[in-house]
Amino acid sequence: MANLYFTFAFNIFGEYYSQKRLEYFNLRHNLLKNRMDISYDTYLSGTLLTSILGSIVSLMSFVFLISLIGVPDFRATRLTFPAWTGPYLEYKAFVFAIIGGILVMGIVFLVIYRLFLMYPVLMASERRGKIDIMLPYAVNYMSAMSGAGVQPVELFRSLANNPIYGEVSTEYRYLVRDLEVLGTDLVTAMKNLSLTTPSTMLQDFLQGAITVVTSGGELETYFQIKTEQYLMENRQRQKEFLETLGLLGETYVTAFVAGPLFLIVVISIMSIMGNAEMIFLYLIIYAIIPIGSIMYIVLISSMTPET
Known part of the structure; x- marks a missing residue:
């Protein structure tokens, strides 16, 4: 249902956002970090449609509330309205409904729109914390597998299919995807993952692994060193x-x-x-x-x- 909703929204507003790719670079990067399988223009189209629907619902609720409890009684005094506004106070309900409705719609629209823009950032931050927690144990797993003679590609595939390591496994699924589906080499796949992962800790680990591979070093030794480092930092x-x-x-x-x-x-x-x-x-x-x-x-x- 969510995909259908965002697709419907994209059919309405997609052309507008497709022309603003550079303006939403940070949003696109946060969507990648959050591993949301949705393009930025589709996401923004759904955001705009939801904001519009939310503002309409808020307007209907405001009108219903006004009709239920009535309009506050305004009197023309020096503290509220000048004396010359007295003859026009009979239209207070109409004016109050229009001004109040516009304000409510505008506030609700901005709040919903901003919340949608903040959501990928918040979720990426949450994923970063989960990755940092599980990474020492995942590196320990990779060190044990490497010590048993398992090749790096098979090692990463095994880690990606192991749900015990949570978000770390999710990250390595994208590395395995680049290797098996997109046909990239191991170094390029690790570079792509380091550029899109929300965890700086995983970025540092991947950059070190890239350096080891390109310089002809042994990943087994590197995994052992990083395991000791991460476990000590974890303690x-x-x-x-x-x-x-x-x-x-x-x-x-x-x-x-x-x-x-x-x-x-x-x-x-x-x-x-x-x-x-x-x-x-x-x-x-x-x-x-x-x-x-x-x-x-x-x-x-x-x-x-x-x-």
Whole structure:
């Protein structure tokens, strides 16, 4: 359904965007990094159509809301409208509906359009994180396969067909595609992958592999060196993450366990003596502690590397 929708949109707006290839170079590159099997002009056509439909729906919702609750009562005063506008206030509903509808449509259109433009960037960033996490283990796999005498092409094909390594396997599927379908050589295929992958870590690895192949070196030795390097860096990152997690844990205990308990005790004693409002106690129990705990959960969840 999505392909049909974007194809329909391309039939309407495709010619307009096809002439702006250079203007959307970054978008085209981000679509490649995100491995979205869609051309930039088709994607932009779907973006424009969705923005138009969204703005129309927002206009209908605005009109329905106005008809349901009515128009605010405007009076001609010095703070709102000059006195000469008084005779025209009988048309307030019509004017308010037009101006409000235009504003709502414009805002919704811009928001949807910008979100579509940001989506490939956000998804490519997410893929970069997943690739960086799995790359040390994928390189270790390649090192083991290379040590067993497997040829580089077969090695990359095996990695591409192994779903355990997630987005790394997805990246190497494109390398295998260049080798088997497009008929490129190994060096060119690795160069193409290094130019389109969102991970700078994988780019560095591929550039090193290209240098080794073109200089007549052994990939097995290179894989072993990179395996040791990445595993050591991975252990260092995990150590730093645990230290940060410990610091956050201490901060949480201080700010949302010990601190609120102290305030609860103090406020309870003061309320018994008649010198404190219970509203502060309710705010601590029902607002500060739950909201703070949720914020910490979200923070730790965003910092925790996915495996």
